């Protein structure tokens with residue numbers, strides 16, 4: 427037996443015995459053992475290479491193993507591996523400065539967390555303390571993380587097993603022109619009706635009880651939901667009129683994903699609090715945070731903020747952030763993401779939709795796209811029902827298997843494939859990915875009604 431086969435068996439055996447995996451029935455899964463990764467690819471122990479069209483969980487914005495970021499982490503480890511969060515330290519100060527300089531408006535102070543859900547938890551805590559109000563409003567089509575407040579804010583089915591019904595959350599419908607909850611006939615009508623619905627919900631909940639409205643700038647996990655023009659500005663206006671804190675969750679879409687440093691720039695809006703994580707370090711070391719407006723920072727100028735984390739602003743993570751932001755700036759990764767969307771992914775995916783009747787809609791921007799797969803193009807019936815599993819999900823499972831067989835690692839969600847490769851993916855790899863997709867869409871076409 428060769429050494430790769432031995433290594434594979436060792437990794438798999440210990441994984442099966444001792445690793446408890448996220449979101450899974452432990453005995454029903456068979457995780458792929460990954461042996462290594464570089465750029466837009468990772469590979470297993472059996473010689474299979476995968477073009478990663480999911481950027482891990484939409485976070486390897488500069489691809490795997492960028493040598494400059496790996497070196498910066500090693501250098502920081504050699505110098506100072508850790509220091510308590512209460513101290514001022516060069517690399518943390520620098521990471522905060524680089525992030526604050528890129529966030530919109532006066533979001534100039536950074537509270538560091540370990541990841542995205544903690545950023546959401548702390549943003550909500552800040553909003554409640556700042557306003558003295560208890561409730562938070564979020565969209566049904568949303569994902570905000572898996573800690574208690576964050577998963578209760580989440581609209582999608584992952585909330586169902588965690589719903590406390592006491593988290594002070596009120597859900598509403600955001601705009602989604604393709605499957606309009608408002609029976610709208612155009613984007614403009616969808617926007618107008620979605621804003622009226624939000625305003626009505628605020629009024630009937632009692633604005634004096636609402637601390638914050640939280641939105642993903644572009645809904646990520648719920649399906650790359652790009653807001654219609656005017657929607658985010660309209661939400662900003664509703665928040666201002668009622669004294670409600672506006673939180674944008676940019677955990678998935680920050681740091682180049684939509685072709686801007688932060689997605690809010692696409693619509694020229696500034697929230698009061700902005701949550702980030704994932705792309706800030708390309709996931710090389712976990713880091714998240716909240717960028718805070720001057721008005722909210724002022725609330726805690728002379729009153730202690732009742733929240734903190736042992737590893738807030740961990741120096742290895744901050745070194746990774748400084749290096750990642752440096753690489754993105756030097757190599758023009760944000761601009762590349764915008765160009766890749768406009769010139770390669772957008773046109774390429776639309777061309778696939780022309781050829782494959784099971785593609786109901788293509789939407790996205792930058793390196794962040796979704797194909798809505800349908801059983802019937804006329805009725806737009808999804809290829810599989812909402813929250814499908816087992817036999818009901820067979821068409822999507824077959825599609826996923828075909829993509830992997832072709833050498834592409836997909837991000838499948840419900841009846842959609844999300845296309846989210848590294849923001850610096852090469853033109854050749856985009857073309858290769860589109861070709862693999864083209865072949866595999868024959869599977870979904872064959873499952874149409």
Ligand SMILES: Cc1ncc(COP(=O)(O)O)c(C=O)c1O
Nearest residue numbers: 541542543569570571675677678
């Ligand atoms: C928009 C959004 N918010 C929050 C989170 C939670 O982040 P984490 O898993 O790092 O806690 C995610 C994760 O995918 C996300 O997409």
